[in-house]
Amino acid sequence: MSLLKESTHEQQSKLAEYCKTGIVPELTGILEENLHHYRRLVFNIGIDTIETAYPITYRFLPDEIWDKLVYEFYAEHKCQTPQVWRMPLEFYEYCVEKDIQGKMNLPFLNDLLYFEWLELEVHTMDDIPYPSFDTEGDLLNNLLAINPEHKLVKFTYPVHILAATELEGKAGNYFLLMYREKESGKVQCMDVSILYAYILEQIQNGLTLQAVLTDADSLFQINNFEMLKEHAINFINDLKQRQFILGFLNK
Amino acid sequence: MQLKDNKHIGIGFRKDFSEELLDSTVLKPAFIELAPENWIGMGGYWKKQLDKAAEKFPITCHGLSLSIGSPDDLDLDFLYKIKKFIKQYNVQIYSEHLSYAKCDNAHLYDLLPIPFRKDAVKHIIARIKQVQDILEMPLAIENVSYYTPVAAEMDEATFISEIVDGSGCNMLLDVNNVYVNSFNHNYNAKEFITKLPLNKVSYIHMAGHEQISDTVIIDTHGEAVIEKVFELFEYTTSLLKPVPVLLERDFNIPELEELQTELTRMETIVSKTWKKEHVIA
Ligand SMILES: [Fe+2]
Numbered sequence: 001m002s003l004l005k006e007s008t009h010e011q012q013s014k015l016a017e018y019c020k021t022g023i024v025p026e027l028t029g030i031l032e033e034n035l036h037h038y039r040r041l042v043f044n045i046g047i048d049t050i051e052t053a054y055p056i057t058y059r060f061l062p063d064e065i066w067d068k069l070v071y072e073f074y075a076e077h078k079c080q081t082p083q084v085w086r087m088p089l090e091f092y093e094y095c096v097e098k099d100i101q102g103k104m105n106l107p108f109l110n111d112l113l114y115f116e117w118l119e120l121e122v123h124t125m126d127d128i129p130y131p132s133f134d135t136e137g138d139l140l141n142n143l144l145a146i147n148p149e150h151k152l153v154k155f156t157y158p159v160h161i162l163a164a165t166e167l168e169g170k171a172g173n174y175f176l177l178m179y180r181e182k183e184s185g186k187v188q189c190m191d192v193s194i195l196y197a198y199i200l201e202q203i204q205n206g207l208t209l210q211a212v213l214t215d216a217d218s219l220f221q222i223n224n225f226e227m228l229k230e231h232a233i234n235f236i237n238d239l240k241q242r243q244f245i246l247g248f249l250n251k
Numbered sequence: 252m253q254l255k256d257n258k259h260i261g262i263g264f265r266k267d268f269s270e271e272l273l274d275s276t277v278l279k280p281a282f283i284e285l286a287p288e289n290w291i292g293m294g295g296y297w298k299k300q301l302d303k304a305a306e307k308f309p310i311t312c313h314g315l316s317l318s319i320g321s322p323d324d325l326d327l328d329f330l331y332k333i334k335k336f337i338k339q340y341n342v343q344i345y346s347e348h349l350s351y352a353k354c355d356n357a358h359l360y361d362l363l364p365i366p367f368r369k370d371a372v373k374h375i376i377a378r379i380k381q382v383q384d385i386l387e388m389p390l391a392i393e394n395v396s397y398y399t400p401v402a403a404e405m406d407e408a409t410f411i412s413e414i415v416d417g418s419g420c421n422m423l424l425d426v427n428n429v430y431v432n433s434f435n436h437n438y439n440a441k442e443f444i445t446k447l448p449l450n451k452v453s454y455i456h457m458a459g460h461e462q463i464s465d466t467v468i469i470d471t472h473g474e475a476v477i478e479k480v481f482e483l484f485e486y487t488t489s490l491l492k493p494v495p496v497l498l499e500r501d502f503n504i505p506e507l508e509e510l511q512t513e514l515t516r517m518e519t520i521v522s523k524t525w526k527k528e529h530v531i532a
Pocket residue numbers: 393425456499
């Protein structure tokens with residue numbers, strides 16, 4: 001049971017709603033000339049947080065369209081996270097739910113926003129324990145240890161490769177590997193083909209490279225195991241150099 | 252609270268200068284303060300920075316989103332995360348704003364003024380007790396800057412005092428906020444301070460602000476502390492037992508030398524006003 005009177009709650013609600021929408025409420029006993037500071041302060045925090053999280057989208061969209069989008073988000077959406085730096089995820093989810101990309105006729109918008117969010121997410125996400133691994137082993141037949149702090153994501157538009165202005169008409173299947181370097185904490189991005197995305201996913205699922213390649217050879221109708229093996233080993237060695245593949249899992 | 256080198260003055264730990272601070276021989280705070288909301292659940296580079304900072308300095312926590320004055324129920328999941336964080340980093344002081352930042356299930360990420368009313372006092376007392384029970388430590392509530400009252404039935408000092416008395420919580424006295432409010436609402440800052448529950452003050456904030464017109468000061472934490480706030484600080488500390496003091500600087504961060512000059516000045520003031528005491532509360 002709340003000890004707060006309905007009339008007090010109502011005053012608080014009106015002020016909060018005003019901060020969200022900017023529509024001036026009727027409040028009791030206020031300094032009218034100062035009220036706008038609350039709207040300004042609240043809204044600026046929201047705008048700054050979203051613009052910092054989505055710099056590419058922010059620069060890409062014309063100012064009036066961006067401003068309207070952020071305004072509507074703030075007015076309509078009830079931010080759920082107590083941690084303001086996580087709030088941009090709610091902005092992305094809002095855009096997906098409201099089909100903003102459909103309304104703006106920008107079919108790559110969701111991918112672009114998600115790509116920008118992922119950079120933040122991978123940089124800040126909670127530490128994930130590394131597996132224990134050896135540096136020496138058999139690339140084909142030992143299980144590979146991979147950096148657990150990563151995301152492997154499929155996009156319809158190559159938002160991680162091309163500038164936003166060049167995305168129109170480029171729909172396809174694109175895969176992004178994004179991971180966090182252990183020591184520096186830096187986020188690295190790598191475009192991977194559908195074949196390599198498949199290989200990484202299966203390694204992550206606990207298959208040896210030999211087993212994955214055997215499957216991939218027929219699945220992708222390559223029918224040239226030796227060639228596939230050579231390319232895949234180069235790929236894996238490259239990922240080892242980048243410290244994404246750590247070594248060989250300890251059993 | 253065990254402060255570094257028996258000094259009293261700490262600084263807000265900001266990502267903008269965390270690296271500089273950790274390596275600095277210039278800036279030497281007695282402790283650092285951080286908002287748990289900005290660090291909870293964060294890994295990678297920032298977790299490493301936080302852990303390094305925790306090795307070097309005692310930490311106090313100053314929350315942003317507890318929203319003690321909200322009509323909404325307390326977010327208990329979040330409160331338990333704060334509790335865990337406080338334990339993990341051996342935090343001795345947890346403070347929050349006497350304001351609300353969430354209403355009708357929406358976070359606003361800023362500090363809105365609570366109506367200074369009897370029912371709000373009762374409501375907040377019950378919530379503070381609940382928070383203290385869960386955290387198993389006292390909460391220090393902070394007097395906030397406000398730019399307009401809303402539906403007030405009593406004055407701000409009475410509002411604060413009744414809440415502190417009724418809940419048994421501590422008070423974080425923000426000297427700059429008193430100055431800002433005294434300017435914006437035309438009252439005498441020193442008189443206001445004497446009306447506060449001074450025996451419950453466990454922590455002090457100092458900060459800079461920005462005067463944007465003849466009648467309005469905004470509490471920005473983006474400028475140097477002004478002379479009049481230093482004066483008010485000297486007066487305030489003369490009425491208090493020794494407590495940790497924090498310089499809040501969130502924006503427009505200057506060279507660390509400049510921050511240290513402000514810390515040193517505050518340390519000089521309290522070494523005078525608190526010279527008879529040697530023990531930190
Ligand atoms: Fe403060």
